[in-house]
Amino acid sequence: MTLQSKLDAFKADFEAGKPPYNVPYSVIETMHRATAELIASGAAQKALKAGDRLPDFTLSDPDGNPVSSADLLAHGPLVISFYRGVWCPYCNMELQALQEALPQFETLGAKLVAISPQNPVNSRKSVRQNNLTFPILSDPHNDVAAAFGLRFEMQDYLVELYKSLKNDLPGFNGDESWTLPMPARYVVGQDGVILYAEVNPDYTRRPEPEDMLPALRQAAGRAAA
DSSP: OHHHHHHHHHHHHHHOOTTTTOHHHHHHHHHHHHHHHHHHHTGGGSSOOSSOOOOOEEEEOTOOOOEEEHHHHHTOEEEEOOOOTTOHHHHHHHHHHHHHHHHHHHTTEEEEEEEEESSHHHHHHHHHHHTTTSSSOOOOOHHHHHHTTOOEEEEEHHHOOOOOOOOOOOHHHHHTOOEEEEEEEEOOOOSSEEEEEEEOOOTOOOOEEEEGGGHHHHHHHHOOO
């Protein structure tokens, strides 16, 4: 079963209001409105693309250790997934799929990290709940996401909806700004050039992990040359 088919099945149950979700249709309508507006804004087209250079960054892992992009790339190509947070079921299913694909990435010499605005406590929770062996790096205020062109500010009506659903992003993130990253996936070669980029303002749509393998093979070929 593909990642997207799992996401579609979850979305169908959620939007049908099946237990344990029992979400009123007004909530679904608000979520659809927010996604449609983000798509219409053209924000995804402004994000970094294949051929662009990776912005340098240093972020903390769940144990508080600094992790730099330079150190990661010193060991091989890099796969980056931007992760909204432990509260997002779509993101958690994506992390689980990436974990399943991790041996294929490692065979090609690649490292995998997720980047999230959530604080280290919640990153540790994400790692534990999803049985991850790769780190989730904390991106305070979504500053690295902004450098990639992924950060967006939530509309007031969406903030109110999240509050009503007890999705307290300031509590999860330690940041009062109510911003999120658009879900995104990148493959970066050891020279710092982005070889693959997939950004989707619809958080229910995610690429398959296997979609990155051609770019990782390309990166491995460059490193061997």
